[in-house]
Amino acid sequence: MRNYIYMDNAATTKMNKVAFEAMIPYLAKYYGNPSSVYMLGDISSKVLNEARETFADCLNCSPEEIYFTSGGSEADNWALESAVRNYGRGGIGRNINGRNLGHIVTSSMEHHAILNKCKELENRGFMVTYVNPGRDGIVRTEDIHRAIRTNTILISVMTANNEVGTLQNISDIGKIAKRHGILFHTDAVQAFGHIPIDVKKWNVDMLSISGHKFGGPKGIGVLFVSKDTKLTPMIYGGKQENGMRAGTENVAAIKGMSVAAGEACKTMRKRGIETVRVRDYMIDNILRYVPGARLNGHRDLRLPNNINISIDGVNGESMVIMADNYGVCISTGSACSSKSTKPSHVLISMGVPEKECFESVRLTISEETTYEDAEYVINLIRKLVKEIKTHTLA
Ligand SMILES: *Cc1c(COP(=O)(O)O)cnc(C)c1O
Numbered sequence: 001m002r003n004y005i006y007m008d009n010a011a012t013t014k015m016n017k018v019a020f021e022a023m024i025p026y027l028a029k030y031y032g033n034p035s036s037v038y039m040l041g042d043i044s045s046k047v048l049n050e051a052r053e054t055f056a057d058c059l060n061c062s063p064e065e066i067y068f069t070s071g072g073s074e075a076d077n078w079a080l081e082s083a084v085r086n087y088g089r090g091g092i093g094r095n096i097n098g099r100n101l102g103h104i105v106t107s108s109m110e111h112h113a114i115l116n117k118c119k120e121l122e123n124r125g126f127m128v129t130y131v132n133p134g135r136d137g138i139v140r141t142e143d144i145h146r147a148i149r150t151n152t153i154l155i156s157v158m159t160a161n162n163e164v165g166t167l168q169n170i171s172d173i174g175k176i177a178k179r180h181g182i183l184f185h186t187d188a189v190q191a192f193g194h195i196p197i198d199v200k201k202w203n204v205d206m207l208s209i210s211g212h213k214f215g216g217p218k219g220i221g222v223l224f225v226s227k228d229t230k231l232t233p234m235i236y237g238g239k240q241e242n243g244m245r246a247g248t249e250n251v252a253a254i255k256g257m258s259v260a261a262g263e264a265c266k267t268m269r270k271r272g273i274e275t276v277r278v279r280d281y282m283i284d285n286i287l288r289y290v291p292g293a294r295l296n297g298h299r300d301l302r303l304p305n306n307i308n309i310s311i312d313g314v315n316g317e318s319m320v321i322m323a324d325n326y327g328v329c330i331s332t333g334s335a336c337s338s339k340s341t342k343p344s345h346v347l348i349s350m351g352v353p354e355k356e357c358f359e360s361v362r363l364t365i366s367e368e369t370t371y372e373d374a375e376y377v378i379n380l381i382r383k384l385v386k387e388i389k390t391h392t393l394a
Contacts, residue, residue, distance in 0.1 A: 005327060010190060101126050104118060104154045109164075156187070167301045178203040189213050208223055219253060283307055283309075311381075
């Protein structure tokens with residue numbers, strides 16, 4: 001494959017080299033089942049214990065509060081399902097004559113793993129309020145507060161958005177949830193390994209993580225569940241994950257993910273400062289040199305690696321396809337919506353006019369992005385904008 005510049009780290013990340021190498025022995029040599037009593041099994045179960053400790057350190061919780069899942073989507077689904085089963089009325093939530101079985105407050109800019117699960121819960125008789133963020137892509141804590149009803153059982157608001165990178169006021173929302181005795185979940189898939197997280201300080205009861213968004217492998221993730229929170233099994237079967245998620249653990253992936261987590265947490269501060277510099281260089285220069293370019297999402301309260309811009313009169317999808325011809329990987333928004341022609345639900349939720357929602361491109365850089373890469377991409381965007389505009393006028 002030719003050389004390319006990868007600026008789509010919100011979709012997935014390259015595996016951390018140390019993490020990748022740490023996985024291999026657990027595929028090739030130490031293949032024991034963690035549940036087996038002999039030494040080979042012990043070696044595998046030790047991986048699980050150590051991994052739980054790594055995540056506990058990164059999140060400020062205890063290792064028993066860490067559950068391994070198949071990724072962020074499963075963690076999100078599990079958190080919501082468990083909340084309604086344990087805290088909603090009517091057990092599994094049968095919809096009896098449209099009876100209201102409990103109410104959930106979330107935001108309209110969540111990932112589809114939350115939004116589509118919420119739709120499913122609505123079909124089963126639960127009520128959901130989708131709070132819109134402001135034009136800056138930040139959900140107002142007062143709006144969350146105002147959405148609370150007497151039968152609200154759960155608040156779920158993402159820590160950082162995957163399209164515009166905006167950071168939410170999780171600790172403020174956590175305070176409100178705690179004051180009202182309402183369960184609080186946050187999808188921290190984009191945030192983990194990129195910004196500091198403290199579940200205690202934030203009053204978070206459940207939190208979702210995905211391995212492949214911070215240098216770990218795909219198909220593995222974590223759900224943090226505080227010990228005071230009731231949990232319903234995700235998969236029934238063996239005793240794995242404290243009897244809450246049956247199935248032989250993906251030992252190698254858990255190893256890879258936990259090493260990546262350790263590396264990410266260790267280098268977060270330094271990496272953040274460096275990435276922010278390149279991010280700001282790109283934002284400033286795109287806004288300066290690309291006519292009709294506007295930044296989507298708050299200028300500063302955003303992930304260190306996120307740049308999301310709309311360019312007047314330039315179709316985002318065309319830009320992404322043309323950039324690919326130059327070996328530049330960018331996106332129009334979330335990977336799930338980039339194959340459809342619907343406008344981004346995130347930009348719509350922020351009140352961005354529909355026309356501008358089709359004109360957006362997302363660039364998510366990494367610590368490996370150099371100023372040279374940045375310069376190349378800025379110039380490429382300038383060139384492509386000219387081409388697209390000429391073409392559109394012709
Ligand atoms: C990627 C992502 C998910 C889904 O994680 P998977 O491991 O791919 O299932 C959920 N939420 C957010 C915010 C994401 O960015």
